[in-house]
Amino acid sequence: MKHEEWKKISRIMSKRSLWMVHFCTGCGAMEMPPVMTSRYDMERFGIFAMATPRQADVFLVTGYLAVKTLKRVVQVYEQMRDPKYVIGFGSCTINGGMYWDSYNTIKDLSKYIPVDVYIAGCMPRPEAIIDSFLKLMDMIDKGEAIGWQKYRKYYDQYKRNQKMAFEYRLDEVKPIKEDDKNES
Amino acid sequence: MKAKELFPDAQELRKGRVRIELDKEQITDALKKLKENGYTHFVMLSCVDWIKEGKFELVYHMWSYEYKEHVMLSVKINRDGEDVVSNRELFPQIETYEREIHEMFGVNFVGNPRLGEFILEGWPHMPPMRKDFDTEKFVKDLYYKIPEVNEE
């Protein structure tokens, strides 16, 4: 069988067996218990929580991130093995939400790690969470959930942005050189 | 003895709420006096920035289970770096509040060895809870200016 076909099969398999890192931040984590337990029961879609990042596929960032939490989030994200997917959960990960003017929370998660699916809402209902999982599965199936590839490809840009947040200081943005682009 | 009897100039704000204004030299003695007279629960230490007066107000909250009374000891110090004596010997939990106020307002508590980085990590700017720290400007100049990842 050709490489492409294997890839397709592995995508079909992996979309039906998503393990989620058990890392909760922000208030959105409160919506996870109903999603995980018998009322909404996400296990029927093949999703369940995994205690270690190395064996997990999906990372749900469940809300606002202080810079200190972002450091841990990046660490956990980098520990996960490819392919890995990120769901940004709630308005705080999209634009800061009600913490838009807080000195210590980041505003847009996709500047620091690649996000595959965003869920709007403060906080999103369990239906929306399950809907986002279904959307993610669909994207995996079509090969559109490529955040983890972007992280490799634009690693230096993600690292630069993370560093600016961690140090609370803007660095000068260096223009990307032409030959750098061709290499990656 | 109730706080009103211990401190004649205490104001009773309403039933069960007493406010006492003190100089910063009197604070250790006052805490000791209250502790010996039934106000055994140190609730918290908070800080208010009165920027127009140029003062920080430290408020020591005490509670008595006996009298069901909440006593607030208020001390005003200058905003520009006036030291305060640490009271961690009297109530060990004060240490944590002092660390927080040191980090968020920059008040120096003499005698507390654990002042230093507490909640924030690697914060290089002015203590963020001071009123002259312009949060909105800071946010706009930092987080909103971090560039998007350029996918080309």
Ligand code: SF4
């Ligand atoms: S989006 Fe709303 S519910 Fe979610 S973390 Fe932010 S404030 Fe909390």
